[in-house]
Amino acid sequence: MLYNPFASSLAFAAAVASLSMTLAGAALAGPQVVNGIYFNGPPEPAENQYRQVGMDQSGQRALGGGLIEMLVTGADPSRRGYAAQRSYEPPRQRVASAQPGQTDLRSQVDPMYLRTEVDYSGGAPGSIVIDTNNKFLYYVKSPGRAIRYGIGVGRPGFEWSGVKTISRKAEWPAWTPPSEMLARRPDLPRYMPGGPENPLGARALYLGSSLYRIHGTNEPYTIGQNVSSGCIRMMNADVTDLYERVSVGARVVVR
Numbered sequence: 001m002l003y004n005p006f007a008s009s010l011a012f013a014a015a016v017a018s019l020s021m022t023l024a025g026a027a028l029a030g031p032q033v034v035n036g037i038y039f040n041g042p043p044e045p046a047e048n049q050y051r052q053v054g055m056d057q058s059g060q061r062a063l064g065g066g067l068i069e070m071l072v073t074g075a076d077p078s079r080r081g082y083a084a085q086r087s088y089e090p091p092r093q094r095v096a097s098a099q100p101g102q103t104d105l106r107s108q109v110d111p112m113y114l115r116t117e118v119d120y121s122g123g124a125p126g127s128i129v130i131d132t133n134n135k136f137l138y139y140v141k142s143p144g145r146a147i148r149y150g151i152g153v154g155r156p157g158f159e160w161s162g163v164k165t166i167s168r169k170a171e172w173p174a175w176t177p178p179s180e181m182l183a184r185r186p187d188l189p190r191y192m193p194g195g196p197e198n199p200l201g202a203r204a205l206y207l208g209s210s211l212y213r214i215h216g217t218n219e220p221y222t223i224g225q226n227v228s229s230g231c232i233r234m235m236n237a238d239v240t241d242l243y244e245r246v247s248v249g250a251r252v253v254v255r
Contacts, residue, residue: 108221113150115238120146127251128166128214128242130232132159135224137214137232139245149242152217152233155226164207164252169243170194173204178211181229202236203243207252214252215239 113135123129123140130137132153138146154160172194182188192198201216216236217223223235232254234242 109150109223109235113224115147115149115241117141118146118148119144120148122146123253124251126247127253128246130252130254132161132255137234137242139242141245147241147245149234149238150223152222152225152227154228154230158228158230159226160212160230161254164210164212164254166205166246166248166250166252167208168206169246169248170204170206171243172198172202173200173215174198175200180211201234201239203239205239205243205246214242 118138120138120140121144122138123146125140125142127140128137129140129146130151130153135151135153137149137151139149140146174194175192175198176190177185177188182190194200197218199218200213201218204213204215206213212230212232214232214234216239217233218236219233220235222233227233
């Protein structure tokens, strides 16, 4: 059979026309995907989590340009930056932030109980003096100077006074309620690992062999009150500050 260039051109034109009609019908029908390529574009998500891609990794156009590119994508191949396909880009992790109406926990505490440095002559440098009546703990920093912290102390029936020493320090301590407390509060857990929900807070300073501790709290609004079973409560930021300053063996006077 003799090769007829005119007939071959007609056949090619017919194939191109058929492909164009198919693409036009797909566009009217809505988004279609062929070999991973979107025709008429995918529906835009609620948030802009997609990035447009118009080039392959070598920097060349993904479909090579020209008539085929125009027929497949419907885009003008002379324009750069078109969206030949779309690839998913995971949304960035959101960082939690305070919402309108939320209050800084420190603002729930009377300003008089916020940490401050004061003149003080009630103890030796490196020691701790606890004034339970006025709800203050003093860390004696140097002769005549101390860091003063607001505290929560024992409720009526759980007050105490005396002299102890720091026997142990712990970061994010676990909590095992003593039997005496469980007898009063059988609803309490028998053990709670350390963490933000633990009532001992971020740090604990153990007082001798007693059941008493100087520790943080997840209830900072109780600072300045008689609320505990004898332990000394501090805001987490404050007990962390004290933890870094005081040494095991330091003298603690509770008045």
